[in-house]
Amino acid sequence: MSVTTEKDEVWEDIASRRDHRGAHLVSHQKAWDVETRALFDVHTHTQFAAFREDQDAVIRRALDAGVWMVNVGTQRDTSLAAVEVAHRYDEGVYAAVGLHPIHTEKSHHDTQELGITTSLQTPVYKDVVEKGFMSRGETFDYAYYKKLAEDPKVVAIGECGLDYYRLEEKTKETQHKAFEQQIALARDVQKPLMIHCRNAFSDLIEVLVSHKDGLPEPRGIIHFFSGSREDARRLLDLGFSFSFGGVLTFARDYDEVVCYIPIERIVLETDAPYITPVPYRGKRNEPAYIIEIAKTIAEIKGMSFDVAAAGTFKNTRAIFTV
Numbered sequence: 001m002s003v004t005t006e007k008d009e010v011w012e013d014i015a016s017r018r019d020h021r022g023a024h025l026v027s028h029q030k031a032w033d034v035e036t037r038a039l040f041d042v043h044t045h046t047q048f049a050a051f052r053e054d055q056d057a058v059i060r061r062a063l064d065a066g067v068w069m070v071n072v073g074t075q076r077d078t079s080l081a082a083v084e085v086a087h088r089y090d091e092g093v094y095a096a097v098g099l100h101p102i103h104t105e106k107s108h109h110d111t112q113e114l115g116i117t118t119s120l121q122t123p124v125y126k127d128v129v130e131k132g133f134m135s136r137g138e139t140f141d142y143a144y145y146k147k148l149a150e151d152p153k154v155v156a157i158g159e160c161g162l163d164y165y166r167l168e169e170k171t172k173e174t175q176h177k178a179f180e181q182q183i184a185l186a187r188d189v190q191k192p193l194m195i196h197c198r199n200a201f202s203d204l205i206e207v208l209v210s211h212k213d214g215l216p217e218p219r220g221i222i223h224f225f226s227g228s229r230e231d232a233r234r235l236l237d238l239g240f241s242f243s244f245g246g247v248l249t250f251a252r253d254y255d256e257v258v259c260y261i262p263i264e265r266i267v268l269e270t271d272a273p274y275i276t277p278v279p280y281r282g283k284r285n286e287p288a289y290i291i292e293i294a295k296t297i298a299e300i301k302g303m304s305f306d307v308a309a310a311g312t313f314k315n316t317r318a319i320f321t322v
């Protein structure tokens with residue numbers, strides 16, 4: 001495909017310019033030319049409660065290292081917070097807004113995400129602690145999310161999708177409805193999708209096939225892709241890219257699918273504060289650690305770090321048009 005060849009040339013050009021300067025990117029992160037915006041963390045959550053104390057320091061640490069990021073919303077409050085955070089920085093910090101499938105019918109409660117707010121000091125709180133769920137989830141409010149989605153700092157709609165991991169049968173329909181509304185929103189504002197999918201790839205692909213018309217291209221990102229090679233093939237055909245994160249640094253389960261997906265359809269994520277990569281296991285994750293993911297992708301695919309970094313970065317810019 002001629003597009004691929006042209007992209008390869010651009011990446012090689014960037015890589016050789018870096019080599020010329022003698023910047024050994026793997027071991028000398030500081031030596032990066034920050035102007036090239038070396039790496040992009042496409043899926044992170046520095047707006048979550050886990051970063052309440054030191055959010056600005058965490059974000060600046062990443063920006064100083066040449067790492068750009070998208071803070072991804074999971075429900076009303078975290079979506080709004082993602083947009084607010086993005087506006088505090090001139091460049092390099094963007095937002096995605098949406099309703100995560102686990103916050104529909106019943107809302108899974110994670111204190112790293114939402115903290116323990118006063119509204120939870122009630123009988124509901126007992127449920128949260130004992131079962132990890134609040135009894136009432138969120139219904140997707142199209143007008144609320146559309147207003148956020150139109151903000152120029154918003155580069156994607158999500159995370160949205162399907163999650164059958166904790167599913168009770170009756171919540172399936174609610175998840176589908178919320179997902180379809182968010183696909184409609186992506187079409188409406190012409191922004192790509194940031195998709196979360198767990199144990200539901202065949203249904204997800206079915207929904208995407210029947211609702212793909214009118215969506216922008218590239219179509220978006222399947223975050224923390226955990227599907228099969230066949231799922232990957234179908235989603236590649238639909239115009240999606242795939243983000244991989246910290247799990248690659250400590251499990252080999254995804255190596256085969258990482259090898260299968262071309263580098264120009266791979267992007268990088270930390271999913272911070274979760275899934276911290278080696279060698280930081282046991283600590284809270286943060287966007288600056290994205291370098292470990294880039295190193296691992298390069299290793300798995302047997303390519304130089306420069307080519308992997310430039311390839312994933314180029315792809316990210318094309319998806320988010322930033």
Ligand SMILES: [Zn+2]
Nearest residue numbers: 043072159271
């Ligand atoms: Zn996430």
